[in-house]
Amino acid sequence: MSGEVILKTEGLTKHFGPIKAVDGLDLEVRRGDIYGLLGLNGAGKTTTIRMIVRLIRPTRGRVLAFGEDVRSNRLSVLNRIGAMVEIPAFYPYLSGWKNLELLYGLSGGRDRDRLKEALELVGLASRGGDRVRGYSQGMRQRLGIAQALLTNPELIILDEPTNGLDPQGILDIRKLIQRLNLEQGVTFLVSSHLLHEIELTCNRVGIVHDGRIRIQGEVRELLSSAVHVSRVRTTPVEAARRAFASLGIEIAVQYGDVFRLRCGADRLADVDAALHAAGCRVAELTPGRVTLEEFFMAETRKPDGGPHAA
Amino acid sequence: MPRRVWRLVRFELAKLFRQKLPYVVLFPIFAAVALVILHGMDVGEARENPMLRNGFEYLTASCLWALRLVSVFAVVLASLSLSSEASFGTYRMVLVRPVTRTDVFVSKVLVVAIIVAALFILTVLVSWGLLHLVHGFWRDGHYMSPLTDGKFTLMGEEVLTDPNRTKAVLQADFFRALRLSFLPLLASGFFGLLISSIFDNTGAAVGLAMFFAIFLYGFASVERTAGRYVFINSLEYGFTVAGHRARGLSDKKWEEEEIERTWVVPLLSGAAFLGAAYVIFVKRDILT
Numbered sequence: 100m101s102g103e104v105i106l107k108t109e110g111l112t113k114h115f116g117p118i119k120a121v122d123g124l125d126l127e128v129r130r131g132d133i134y135g136l137l138g139l140n141g142a143g144k145t146t147t148i149r150m151i152v153r154l155i156r157p158t159r160g161r162v163l164a165f166g167e168d169v170r171s172n173r174l175s176v177l178n179r180i181g182a183m184v185e186i187p188a189f190y191p192y193l194s195g196w197k198n199l200e201l202l203y204g205l206s207g208g209r210d211r212d213r214l215k216e217a218l219e220l221v222g223l224a225s226r227g228g229d230r231v232r233g234y235s236q237g238m239r240q241r242l243g244i245a246q247a248l249l250t251n252p253e254l255i256i257l258d259e260p261t262n263g264l265d266p267q268g269i270l271d272i273r274k275l276i277q278r279l280n281l282e283q284g285v286t287f288l289v290s291s292h293l294l295h296e297i298e299l300t301c302n303r304v305g306i307v308h309d310g311r312i313r314i315q316g317e318v319r320e321l322l323s324s325a326v327h328v329s330r331v332r333t334t335p336v337e338a339a340r341r342a343f344a345s346l347g348i349e350i351a352v353q354y355g356d357v358f359r360l361r362c363g364a365d366r367l368a369d370v371d372a373a374l375h376a377a378g379c380r381v382a383e384l385t386p387g388r389v390t391l392e393e394f395f396m397a398e399t400r401k402p403d404g405g406p407h408a409a
Numbered sequence: 410m411p412r413r414v415w416r417l418v419r420f421e422l423a424k425l426f427r428q429k430l431p432y433v434v435l436f437p438i439f440a441a442v443a444l445v446i447l448h449g450m451d452v453g454e455a456r457e458n459p460m461l462r463n464g465f466e467y468l469t470a471s472c473l474w475a476l477r478l479v480s481v482f483a484v485v486l487a488s489l490s491l492s493s494e495a496s497f498g499t500y501r502m503v504l505v506r507p508v509t510r511t512d513v514f515v516s517k518v519l520v521v522a523i524i525v526a527a528l529f530i531l532t533v534l535v536s537w538g539l540l541h542l543v544h545g546f547w548r549d550g551h552y553m554s555p556l557t558d559g560k561f562t563l564m565g566e567e568v569l570t571d572p573n574r575t576k577a578v579l580q581a582d583f584f585r586a587l588r589l590s591f592l593p594l595l596a597s598g599f600f601g602l603l604i605s606s607i608f609d610n611t612g613a614a615v616g617l618a619m620f621f622a623i624f625l626y627g628f629a630s631v632e633r634t635a636g637r638y639v640f641i642n643s644l645e646y647g648f649t650v651a652g653h654r655a656r657g658l659s660d661k662k663w664e665e666e667e668i669e670r671t672w673v674v675p676l677l678s679g680a681a682f683l684g685a686a687y688v689i690f691v692k693r694d695i696l697t
Contacts, residue, residue, distance in 0.1 A: 152505045155694035174507045182505040188498030192428055201420050205413075205506040246502065 103130045105254060105286055106151070110160035112310075113146050120146040122310035123160065128254070128288050128303075133280050135301035135318075136290040137395055143310040144290040145185055148258050151288075152182050164254070178206070181252035186262065187243025191232040195223060195242050198231055203249045217245040222271060236263035244272065248279075255279075256288045261296055269293075273300050298391035308399045321394060329367060331358045332383035333374055342373040356382070363387055413508050417516030418523075425520065430489075434482045438475045438528065439535060445471035446539045465579040465655035468536055469586060473648035475532040476590055479525065480597040480644055481622060487521045487601025488611075488618035491690060495609035500695045510691045518683065521598040529591060582651040585663070589647030589671045596640040596679035597622070599686070606686040609697050640678035643671040 106128040113121040121143040128134045138144045149155045151162050153173050162169040164176045189198040199214050218227045221241035231239065240263050247255050260276075261269045273296065279285040291297050297304060298318060305315035314321065333339045334356050343350060343360060346369055352359040362370070364386035374381050425431055446467055494500045503513065601618050608614040622641070629636035629645070636642050650663060 149695070154501065154504055155696065174509065177505060177507040180505070184501045184505065186498070188501060190424055190497065190499060193424070197423075197427075201423055202502055202506065205416055205420060205503065205508055207412075207416070207507075243502075 104128070105130045105165055106288065107163045108147070108151070108160060109163070111147060111150055111157055111162065112159040113143075113150060113155065114158045119310050121150070121157075124307065124310060124312055126305045126312050126315060128286060130253075130286055131280070131284060132303050133276060133287045133289065133301045135297035135304040136288060136307060137292065137294065137297055137304055137391075138290070138307035139292060139399065142307045144307055145258055146310075147307065148182070148184055148256055148288075148290060151256065152177065152180065152184065154184065178250070179253045180256060181247035181250060181254075182256040182258075183243040183247045183260065184256075184258050186236070186259075187239050187246070189231040189239065189242060192230060194228050194230055195234065195238075195245075196227040198242065199227075199246055199249065202246050206250045208250060213249060213251075217248050220248060220275060221245045222268075237265060237268050240264055241268070241272075244275070251283075252285070254286045254288065258290045259292075260289060261291065261293060269296060276300055294390070294392040294395050304391070306395060306398050313398050318391065321391075328359050329362055329364070329370075329387035330383065330385040331360060331370065331374075331381070332356055333358070333379045333381045335379065338377040339374060339379045342377040342379065343370070346370065346373055360387075410509075410512060413512045414515050414519070417508060417512055418519050421516055421520040422523070425524070430486070431524070434478075434485075434528075435531075438478045438482075438532060441474040441478055442471045442532065442536050442539060445474055446536065446543055464540055465583055466652060467540055468583060469648045469652035469655055471536040471540070472532060472587070472590075473645070473652065475536065476529065476594060476644060476648070479528045479532060480594050480641065481619075482528065483521065483525050483594055483598035484601040484618045484622045485615055486524060487517075487598040488605045488614040490517045490521065490602060491605040491686075492608045492611045492614035495695070495697045496611045498697050500697070504695060511687075514687055514690050517602065518599070521602060522595060525594045525598050526591075529587075529594060533587065579651075579655050582654050582663075586647030586651035589668065590644050592672060592675040592679065593640050593642075593644035596675035596682065597644075599679045599682035600640070603682040603686040603689075606689040606693075637667075637670055638674055640675040643675045646671045 104127050106126075108124055108126050111121055111124040112119070124143065124147055126134075126136070126147075136144050136147070146155065150157045151164070151169065153169055165179060167176055169176050189195070190201075193201070196214065196218070199217065200211075203209070203214060215224065215227075218224045221244050223238060223241050223245060226234070226238065231242070234242065240260065244257065244260055247257065257276075261272055264272060276287055276289070277300065280287060287301075289297070289301060301318060303316060304318055304321065306313045328351050331339070336353075336356055339358065340350070343358070346366070348366065348370065349361040350358055351361050360370070367384055367386055371381060371384060448467075494503065504510065600622070604618040604621070605614050608617070625639050625641050629639040629642035646667060
């Protein structure tokens with residue numbers, strides 16, 4: 100990763116009357132990132148994306164893309180961006196191909212091979228001639244991704260790209276994103292509330308909550324910084340409690356002979372040795388691993404401590 | 410900007426001609442023309458009073474009826490123009506392309522103008538063609554025809570030469586009526602655009618635009634003094650006077666003051682509609 104910031108929002112704010120949809124949001128997407136924008140429904144993800152592509156005007160703050168203010172350089176910026184905002188909408192009386200051809204034409208593109216390639220990339224080559232009216236939501240979603248790819252953009256913004264897709268479709272899109280990122284160096288900003296998908300797809304994430312970035316950073320670093328909880332099943336219980344105390348490890352929960360300990364995989368060897376030394380019989384020892392989902396839930400349940408980065 | 414607008418105009422036209430609406434609307438327009446022109450075959454009354462009929466009378470009447478329909482269509486088409494994008498959600502696809510909102514708006518205005526102009530020309534050509542086809546195109550001079558240069562004929566018999574209603578005079582009247590009616594047609598389209606810029610729902614936009622259009626037509630025809638200041642009223646003036654003059658009602662004169670109003674009212678109305686629609690469209694957040 101080169102580390103060059105190609106998309107940045109500074110204090111981005113949008114008020115709809117008394118409602119603060121986005122409230123001073125600062126995010127940074129670096130060249131080569133697959134950046135996941137995570138948040139609950141209504142957290143402000145789509146409003147943020149709409150402000151980035153200037154579908155709506157920020158109440159305050161600004162968006163910088165490729166070092167330029169999007170407000171004053173919208174055309175040059177949008178020449179380098181492909182975007183799909185929310186559920187893609189097309190002209191239902193036109194075929195998928197014709198929709199793409201017309202939209203591509205607006206960017207000055209005429210290359211029919213590129214249209215064909217985009218349809219093939221999203222697995223719609225055989226249905227391109229059908230009217231969009233007859234497309235399923237998953238097919239529309241694929242067509243939406245295809246239109247975002249048309250101009251070979253440097254940055255692709257996808258808002259909930261796997262909405263309405265079946266498991267195979269989700270897998271295909273994930274692979275497509277990773278392939279374009281790896282082979283062509285395309286940077287992605289992907290918003291979603293499918294945490295598992297984001298964890299598998301993205302290298303960096305930002306968690307949006309109540310219109311603000313609660314935390315952003317490398318997925319690996321964020322998860323390793325989280326408190327892990329390992330699971331141990333052992334008897335006798337009292338001897339085990341003393342062994343844990345001797346190691347200074349806190350018991351999160353105990354039910355029967357099952358303990359959940361606040362420690363990561365790196366301490367489990369010590370735990371095993373201490374338990375054996377205390378005469379305990381160990382039936383199970385499972386290293387703790389925090390998933391993005393658990394991390395996300397923990398972050399969004401915290402009282403608001405303001406945005407910070409890992 | 411011109412290149413982007415041209416791309417958008419082609420984009421709009423490509424979409425439009427793949428829908429049923431522009432084709433469906435041709436039926437009532439052509440039907441109105443055909444009814445008026447074919448009615449000219451009924452010459453029983455005219456036999457006894459040949460002063461009653463000549464080709465320009467039918468031409469002005471058919472154009473007036475057809476262009477009334479064109480103006481209604483212009484309102485409908487334009488009221489769908491922006492609202493349908495909002496309703497389908499396709500703004501999200503168009504406005505993330507390297508085009509500005511001004512480009513999009515200008516292209517919509519141009520498309521409305523192109524369609525109105527095309528229908529206007531088509532109406533005149535169809536009226537002219539049908540009139541000649543039915544009444545003498547193939548046997549000029551044997552049927553009622555505006556091409557007989559001041560000699561008004563019926564069923565092949567020359568019945569009258571009217572020095573006050575020569576072909577040149579009536580032709581000039583007809584072209585003047587055409588010139589006067591184009592701006593109100595455009596203003597009708599721009600009125601539809603204004604309504605379209607306000608609503609995200611096509612049903613609401615079309616319904617309200619039609620409601621206002623019908624109200625304004627009614628108001629202009631009933632309340633004649635105030636109605637002269639309604640843009641739609643200007644559509645009527647040219648063809649009504651030209652029609653009267655073609656029928657030999659010599660007391661019907663072109664009034665310079667009325668002609669000026671016929672230009673100015675739709676011009677100012679159209680400009681006001683466009684200005685308001687532009688401000689609303691450019692300032693709005695795209696939330697659909």
